[in-house]
Amino acid sequence: MSSKRFVTQLCRGFSSATRTRPFQVAIDGPAASGKSTTAKMVAQRLGFSYIDTGAFYRCVTFAALSEGIDPSHLSNADKITALAEKLDIELQTVFSEKPDSYNRTTSDWNSASDASRQHQLPTTRVFLDSKDVSSDIRTGTVSKHVSAVAAIGPVREAVLQKVRNIGATDVEAQTNNGINSSARSRAAGLVMDGRDIGTVVLPLADLKVFLVADSHVRAKRRLQELVKNGADPSIDDTHLNLHAVQADLELRDEMDRTRKISPLRRAVDAMDLDTSNLTLEQQVDIIVQEVHRRRSHQKT
Numbered sequence: 033m034s035s036k037r038f039v040t041q042l043c044r045g046f047s048s049a050t051r052t053r054p055f056q057v058a059i060d061g062p063a064a065s066g067k068s069t070t071a072k073m074v075a076q077r078l079g080f081s082y083i084d085t086g087a088f089y090r091c092v093t094f095a096a097l098s099e100g101i102d103p104s105h106l107s108n109a110d111k112i113t114a115l116a117e118k119l120d121i122e123l124q125t126v127f128s129e130k131p132d133s134y135n136r137t138t139s140d141w142n143s144a145s146d147a148s149r150q151h152q153l154p155t156t157r158v159f160l161d162s163k164d165v166s167s168d169i170r171t172g173t174v175s176k177h178v179s180a181v182a183a184i185g186p187v188r189e190a191v192l193q194k195v196r197n198i199g200a201t202d203v204e205a206q207t208n209n210g211i212n213s214s215a216r217s218r219a220a221g222l223v224m225d226g227r228d229i230g231t232v233v234l235p236l237a238d239l240k241v242f243l244v245a246d247s248h249v250r251a252k253r254r255l256q257e258l259v260k261n262g263a264d265p266s267i268d269d270t271h272l273n274l275h276a277v278q279a280d281l282e283l284r285d286e287m288d289r290t291r292k293i294s295p296l297r298r299a300v301d302a303m304d305l306d307t308s309n310l311t312l313e314q315q316v317d318i319i320v321q322e323v324h325r326r327r328s329h330q331k332t
């Protein structure tokens with residue numbers, strides 16, 4: 033299918049002109065700007081479903097590397113595309129099912145204990161051909177190669193097809209008012225994060241956010257996260273120092289910004305949000321409040 037036709041279908045699937053479709057929030061931005069953590073928390077607060085599109089590109093990269101295919105060789109593009117088309121990728125986000133946590137405000141959150149906060153954070157597990165690869169896809173090796181994989185046009189089409197299928201399942205479940213503990217059937221809306229969500233995947237999203245943060249701040253946060261998750265430099269080529277992490281993020285951003293197809297770009301109608309001096313809770317509050325504001329306008 034041609035890229036243009038595919039995107040047209042995707043938009044139709046997610047963006048009919050009627051208000052029966054779920055409210056869509058598109059979050060884009062550079063690496064480690066806080067997209068996925070913020071998106072999950074926004075989804076939890078609002079009872080929306082969540083799709084991490086970066087996880088799809090990471091899965092394809094992990095699968096290619098596992099098969100000994102080097103993504104930095106352009107001649108391997110066909111092999112990587114064939115892999116992308118056949119892989120079965122599933123995301124499972126576990127949300128707190130307590131309805132009151134959807135309405136929690138910053139002051140509630142600040143008064144909660146650390147353990148209780150951690151307990152309430154949603155988590156996403158990623159399954160590749162039914163195997164849990166949530167940690168495998170976050171290694172330094174995968175991060176180093178993922179931008180090359182994401183620059184291959186037919187790989188992007190294969191990923192979009194998979195994202196669209198998941199989104200369509202969400203829409204169907206939401207239309208049927210099915211609410212259960214699965215990430216697939218949370219009513220009312222969808223939050224998706226990535227690099228081209230506001231520009232290509234959900235061009236008619238009800239709210240587009242372009243999340244940025246100073247690259248030094250991003251590197252500090254990413255390094256902390258890698259250490260917390262037990263990154264092991266002996267089995268991974270992660271260089272666990274600030275300078276190397278910052279250089280890796282900046283190189284990936286440059287590749288993502290300058291690729292020909294669906295580059296990382298702020299949508300013209302996106303709201304800018306710089307998280308450098310915000311807490312996670314503050315950035316979530318800002319987005320949740322904006323969703324409430326836009327929804328109340330839509331009702332009137």
Ligand SMILES: Nc1ncnc2c1ncn2[C@@H]1O[C@H](COP(=O)(O)OP(=O)(O)O)[C@@H](O)[C@H]1O
Pocket residue numbers: 061062063064065066067068069070253254257307310311312313315
């Ligand atoms: N405002 C913030 N203050 C402190 N840490 C943050 C903030 N926003 C995000 N983080 C942390 O930064 C790291 C990177 O965020 P993440 O959501 O993974 O970014 P992205 O999805 O854009 O790569 C995570 O460990 C996250 O918890």
Ligand SMILES: Nc1ccn([C@@H]2O[C@H](COP(=O)(O)OP(=O)(O)O)[C@@H](O)[C@H]2O)c(=O)n1
Pocket residue numbers: 062063064065068085086087089090178179180182225226227228229284288
């Ligand atoms: N919509 C998307 C999402 C991710 N990607 C690619 O996938 C990579 C990994 O995305 P990610 O969101 O997991 O990366 P982090 O920002 O979490 O480090 C990005 O660097 C992009 O190359 C993309 O091209 N388009």
